[in-house]
Amino acid sequence: xxxxxxxxxxxxxxxxxxxxxxxxxxxxxxxxxxxxxxxxxxxxxxxxxxxxxxxxxxxxxxxxxxxxxxxxxxxxxxxxxxxxxxxxxxxxxxxxxxxxxxxxxxxxxxxxxxxxxxxxxxxxxxxxxxxxxxxxxxxxxxxxxxxxxxxxxxxxxxxxxxxxxxxxxxxxxxxxxxxxxxxxxxxxxxxxxxxxxxxxxxxxxxxxxxxxxxxxxxxxxxxxxxxxxxxxxxxxxxxxxxxxxxxxxxxxxxxxxxxxx
Ligand code: CO8
Numbered sequence: 001x002x003x004x005x006x007x008x009x010x011x012x013x014x015x016x017x018x019x020x021x022x023x024x025x026x027x028x029x030x031x032x033x034x035x036x037x038x039x040x041x042x043x044x045x046x047x048x049x050x051x052x053x054x055x056x057x058x059x060x061x062x063x064x065x066x067x068x069x070x071x072x073x074x075x076x077x078x079x080x081x082x083x084x085x086x087x088x089x090x091x092x093x094x095x096x097x098x099x100x101x102x103x104x105x106x107x108x109x110x111x112x113x114x115x116x117x118x119x120x121x122x123x124x125x126x127x128x129x130x131x132x133x134x135x136x137x138x139x140x141x142x143x144x145x146x147x148x149x150x151x152x153x154x155x156x157x158x159x160x161x162x163x164x165x166x167x168x169x170x171x172x173x174x175x176x177x178x179x180x181x182x183x184x185x186x187x188x189x190x191x192x193x194x195x196x197x198x199x200x201x202x203x204x205x206x207x208x209x210x211x212x213x214x215x216x217x218x219x220x221x222x223x224x225x226x227x228x229x230x231x232x233x234x235x236x237x238x239x240x241x242x243x244x245x246x247x248x249x250x251x252x253x254x255x256x257x258x259x260x261x
Pocket of ligand 1: 027028029032067069070071072087088089091108110111112113134135138141142143144
């Protein structure tokens with residue numbers, strides 16, 4: 001286990017090929033201060049570079065996943081300062097990771113915490129998790145995807161209700177909306193997230209990366225363009241040894257042995 005000031009990293013899973021990142025500022029409910037976001041960014045860099053790591057998991061220490069951007073840090077800032085300083089522009093790092101990232105939402109995922117979850121590829125939530133975009137209650141609006149990503153999964157009425165009221169919602173509601181894909185008892189959250197990460201990690205890393213890119217393209221483009229992109233990516237898997245291995249293994253009735261080539 002490696003300890004940065006605000007973030008712990010650990011290689012886990014039976015093959016030690018899962019990069020577990022734990023937000024570790026429990027006294028402030030893992031509020032996403034600048035230092036924490038820098039540590040998180042570094043942790044993502046570390047695991048993205050590490051050739052052994054297949055999948056990343058982000059979770060929180062204590063009763064929160066993350067209770068949002070650090071309000072104490074933001075309180076005194078002026079418009080001129082946030083604009084010229086590109087305030088919180090390094091928040092994009094998680095959404096730019098080439099490897100799959102799973103959010104294991106253990107508690108409060110509010111404001112920037114909910115947005116951080118939505119930057120991940122897959123989210124599992126504990127039954128005790130609470131979600132919301134409460135920025136409106138403190139005189140601002142979501143700044144890292146809250147107004148853009150919720151609407152894509154839950155539609156306009158839900159997105160407006162969440163962003164304009166600041167109301168919190170439960171893990172069961174988040175699952176119903178499609179914001180998280182599974183709700184689990186608290187003690188099962190991490191084991192089940194690791195199990196999923198391991199399942200993904202058994203596949204070819206190159207092909208997993210390509211598949212993630214294809215799914216993400218759906219956010220950015222029209223259906224026709226997306227389908228063309230997908231087909232090209234599909235064609236390109238035929239240039240890999242892993243595609244050959246996968247299909248041969250099926251025909252030879254044995255498990256595949258992917259080499260990430
Ligand atoms: N920022 C700073 N400190 C926080 C935050 C936060 N977001 N959330 C909690 N804390 C601190 C509290 O101040 C308190 O510290 P202290 O003990 O020193 O007073 C400690 O954490 C514990 O919190 P509470 O005593 O409030 O705990 P409760 O269990 O009573 O309440 C809540 C839990 C409901 C989660 C409550 O803490 C809360 O409402 N927090 C604020 C939630 C919020 O408004 N989040 C949105 C922040 S704004 C935002 O995220 C904008 C994102 C923009 C991103 C832009 C990117 C470009």
